[in-house]
Amino acid sequence: MPLTNIVILLFLLAMAYFGSVNGLFSAFLHLMVVITVGTIAFAIWEPLTLGLLMKYVPIMAWTLGLILPFAVLLIVFRLVVDKLVPRNAEFMPIVNTLLGAACGALSGVLTAGIAVIGLGLMPFGADMGGFQPYTIGGGGVVMERGEGDLWIPVHRITANFFSGLSGGAFATRTPMAEYMPDLDVQISTIRMRPEYVSIVAAPKAVEVTGASIAETGNLTDANPRLVPALGPDFRKPGYKLVIVDTEWSKQEGTVDGDRALRLPASQISLVTQPSGGGSDGVQLIGPVGFSKPRADAREFYPYDSDAVLAFSITPTSSFSFVFLVPAEQAPTFLMVRKLRLKLPEPDQIKTKSAEILAVLGAPPVPKVEQADDLTDDAPADNRTGQTSISDRNGIRAGTFVLGLEITNRLPLVISKNASTGLSYDTVKDQGVITSGSTGSSRKTSGNVGARSKVSGFDIPAHERMVRVRIEPDQAVSLFGAARASAAALNPIFLEDTDGNKWFVSAWVWKKDNKDQEIHYDADNTIRSAKQLPISQMNKGDEFYLYFTVNKSTELVSYNIGDVTDQQFEPPLKVE
Numbered sequence: 164m165p166l167t168n169i170v171i172l173l174f175l176l177a178m179a180y181f182g183s184v185n186g187l188f189s190a191f192l193h194l195m196v197v198i199t200v201g202t203i204a205f206a207i208w209e210p211l212t213l214g215l216l217m218k219y220v221p222i223m224a225w226t227l228g229l230i231l232p233f234a235v236l237l238i239v240f241r242l243v244v245d246k247l248v249p250r251n252a253e254f255m256p257i258v259n260t261l262l263g264a265a266c267g268a269l270s271g272v273l274t275a276g277i278a279v280i281g282l283g284l285m286p287f288g289a290d291m292g293g294f295q296p297y298t299i300g301g302g303g304v305v306m307e308r309g310e311g312d313l314w315i316p317v318h319r320i321t322a323n324f325f326s327g328l329s330g331g332a333f334a335t336r337t338p339m340a341e342y343m344p345d346l347d348v349q350i351s352t353i354r355m356r357p358e359y360v361s362i363v364a365a366p367k368a369v370e371v372t373g374a375s376i377a378e379t380g381n382l383t384d385a386n387p388r389l390v391p392a393l394g395p396d397f398r399k400p401g402y403k404l405v406i407v408d409t410e411w412s413k414q415e416g417t418v419d420g421d422r423a424l425r426l427p428a429s430q431i432s433l434v435t436q437p438s439g440g441g442s443d444g445v446q447l448i449g450p451v452g453f454s455k456p457r458a459d460a461r462e463f464y465p466y467d468s469d470a471v472l473a474f475s476i477t478p479t480s481s482f483s484f485v486f487l488v489p490a491e492q493a494p495t496f497l498m499v500r501k502l503r504l505k506l507p508e509p510d511q512i513k514t515k516s517a518e519i520l521a522v523l524g525a526p527p528v529p530k531v532e533q534a535d536d537l538t539d540d541a542p543a544d545n546r547t548g549q550t551s552i553s554d555r556n557g558i559r560a561g562t563f564v565l566g567l568e569i570t571n572r573l574p575l576v577i578s579k580n581a582s583t584g585l586s587y588d589t590v591k592d593q594g595v596i597t598s599g600s601t602g603s604s605r606k607t608s609g610n611v612g613a614r615s616k617v618s619g620f621d622i623p624a625h626e627r628m629v630r631v632r633i634e635p636d637q638a639v640s641l642f643g644a645a646r647a648s649a650a651a652l653n654p655i656f657l658e659d660t661d662g663n664k665w666f667v668s669a670w671v672w673k674k675d676n677k678d679q680e681i682h683y684d685a686d687n688t689i690r691s692a693k694q695l696p697i698s699q700m701n702k703g704d705e706f707y708l709y710f711t712v713n714k715s716t717e718l719v720s721y722n723i724g725d726v727t728d729q730q731f732e733p734p735l736k737v738e
Contacts, residue, residue: 167291183261183263189263207232222363225363230277286362289356294312298355322345322347340445356430379403384520405486405487406519407494430500433486454524474713550735552731553730625713653692653724666710674703
């Protein structure tokens with residue numbers, strides 16, 4: 164039974180009880196206070212969050228920006244009302260009991276709704292105490308799961324109630340229905356991401372640099388490989404393509420713990436409204452994909468699964484998000500992790516087909532994958548084409564590269580029944596490791612059943628793993644050993660042609676008896692040889708490092724800090 168539902172139900176019962184005890188008049192006054200305070204809290208939410216809290220507590224800014232003023236103002240207003248109206252009005256007991264309970268319950272619904280909306284923007288997992296009614300389908304479409312919703316949808320009731328007030332009794336020029344649409348959906352989808360991915364976008368960390376709009380029927384010259392990637396609606400009449408160009412910079416809270424930027428489809432949406440204007444018919448539309456510059460061209464990546472992320476490790480990065488929008492809808496804002504960004508003025512929006520197709524680019528040319536001939540006893544030789552590995556440049560630093568290959572496979576297949584401490588992907592592919600460490604995975608005897616067979620590590624679709632076989636590289640002299648020991652404290656990384664560094668996310672120690680020790684933590688990469696049990700290796704053992712690398716990267720060297728390196732010639736192309 165979902166915990167969130169139980170807590171809300173108990174709170175509403177308590178509010179109804181206190182309303183019946185205090186009577187209709189007192190309960191009604193409290194309801195009016197809740198409505199007034201809630202209206203003020205939603206009105207100051209965005210300026211308070213972006214103007215103040217985002218500078219100091221970016222991860223919790225949206226939550227505190229709503230709940231804190233609501234709680235403080237609720238206490239203050241209630242005390243003021245009690246002073247101004249010290250006496251209660253008298254009604255028949257049954258009226259006090261029934262209508263007082265009703266007013267108390269309504270106050271509870273709005274209060275609980277504000278709490279759920281605020282807490283929903285905390286960096287919890289996708290499932291917040293059993294509460295997650297949505298999922299993201301292909302093309303960024305938000306779909307109801309059919310389960311995981313609240314028994315009493317206080318968040319939806321509250322969002323709709325205050326949205327209605329912003330266009331009615333408390334109408335403003337910036338109604339909530341247009342500027343904060345579908346809050347009940349936003350607080351759920353923003354958390355639908357790998358748990359290490361941030362849910363915050365600082366105001367100065369992202370800006371809209373351009374936009375393009377064209378009827379899909381006018382883009383007849385689109386790359387043939389692009390058409391299926393844009394989804395089935397691309398060739399249907401009544402749609403237009405909207406592309407929003409963004410520029411990102413690394414700021415605290417916006418990037419993840421490893422200083423990388425990752426953007427799933429669930430955190431990006433386009434706000435649209437009917438071409439004639441008005442709050443009725445406002446929609447949140449998810450992206451079908453994104454394009455980004457690559458060398459002298461642009462590449463398009465469809466958001467065709469929840470594993471696809473717009474990814475960057477550079478200080479600044481550019482992504483163009485692509486949306487398919489009904490022809491009768493006009494785009495108004497780009498929503499990025501709850502941050503609302505204004506689109507360019509109409510005269511600055513590109514409309515020429517050639518310009519739009521240039522921004523879109525094309526999907527990467529698919530590579531013909533060779534059959535993986537790894538067997539349980541396959542040697543870890545260098546299967547990277549003509550790339551050769553140089554001798555060491557610099558001092559001894561504890562490790563030396565013997566070979567490398569592009570693969571996420573384990574040296575030997577293991578069985579779940581013979582391994583402990585590892586977590587596996589039980590949704591897409593049960594044969595890959597998602598995280599964990601095992602002291603020793605025993606060798607398997609005979610064939611391993613399909614349900615228990617584990618052959619590699621789980622990685623996102625836009626990344627590949629580079630497996631590097633290393634051996635101890637120890638100095639002979641006492642002085643040399645001391646210097647090598649100090650050098651081993653330096654970070655281990657692969658460097659690419661752009662100067663980016665890629666760190667160790669997994670390692671495997673394959674022992675001479677074919678037992679294996681395995682470690683995988685994509686969120687906390689290995690930074691020095693001192694973190695590796697290389698010194699414990701015996702004759703006949705093999706040791707492998709796994710680096711998670713973005714596709715289309717060209718690697719040039721294996722490095723231990725700036726004290727030693729081994730060059731790859733020509734650079735290793737990760738495809």
